[in-house]
Amino acid sequence: MQLKIFIDMDGVITDFLGGAASFFGYDNGNIHDHWPNGEWGTAKHIKKFFGVSERGFWEALRGKGFWRSLLLMPDAKEFLKFIKPYKPVILTSPALESADGKMLWIKDNLPSYWKDRRVILTTKKELVAGEGRILIDDHDENIKKWENAGGIGILYPRKWNKNWFIDNSLEVVKNEFIFYINKYHKGDA
Numbered sequence: 089m090q091l092k093i094f095i096d097m098d099g100v101i102t103d104f105l106g107g108a109a110s111f112f113g114y115d116n117g118n119i120h121d122h123w124p125n126g127e128w129g130t131a132k133h134i135k136k137f138f139g140v141s142e143r144g145f146w147e148a149l150r151g152k153g154f155w156r157s158l159l160l161m162p163d164a165k166e167f168l169k170f171i172k173p174y175k176p177v178i179l180t181s182p183a184l185e186s187a188d189g190k191m192l193w194i195k196d197n198l199p200s201y202w203k204d205r206r207v208i209l210t211t212k213k214e215l216v217a218g219e220g221r222i223l224i225d226d227h228d229e230n231i232k233k234w235e236n237a238g239g240i241g242i243l244y245p246r247k248w249n250k251n252w253f254i255d256n257s258l259e260v261v262k263n264e265f266i267f268y269i270n271k272y273h274k275g276d277a
């Protein structure tokens with residue numbers, strides 16, 4: 089069976105948290121170091137780190153400027169290089185009016201994905217799941233839903249998910265990915 093690979097954007101490729109920190113003027117050093125271990129951002133965290141309500145947070149980021157300006161996660165270049173031969177599709181969930189900005193970001197930074205139209209925007213990633221479909225994502229919930237829908241989920245260890253304690257995130261992702269590739273190629277999956 090031909091495997092199909094899907095990769096998440098925010099928190100895997102793009103540094104959404106760092107971008108939000110710059111946007112809201114967080115000046116207490118690197119926000120990644122201060123973020124609570126294993127906790128996904130909720131209203132409580134948004135208030136604490138950015139001083140706004142959850143609604144205010146998403147409203148402020150509305151529009152394409154913020155989304156187009158996001159920087160890469162420190163290990164994203166190497167991750168993208170590793171995953172490139174597998175022709176992955178970017179599978180990203182558009183927050184309030186972020187779709188244009190995300191598409192422009194891809195056009196600016198990953199032109200081959202743009203050219204091949206290897207991009208899917210949906211707030212329900214699990215609708216794309218199925219047998220032989222691998223999703224690499226940093227959100228525990230997305231992975232759970234993907235696996236429940238019959239796909240293979242690989243959680244990218246980050247400070248804000250349950251694998252926060254893993255230091256060599258990229259190596260762990262690579263190894264897990266290769267495991268599935270080998271398994272499928274042997275035909276015993």
Ligand SMILES: [Mg+2]
Binds near residue numbers: 099100
């Ligand atoms: Mg993400």
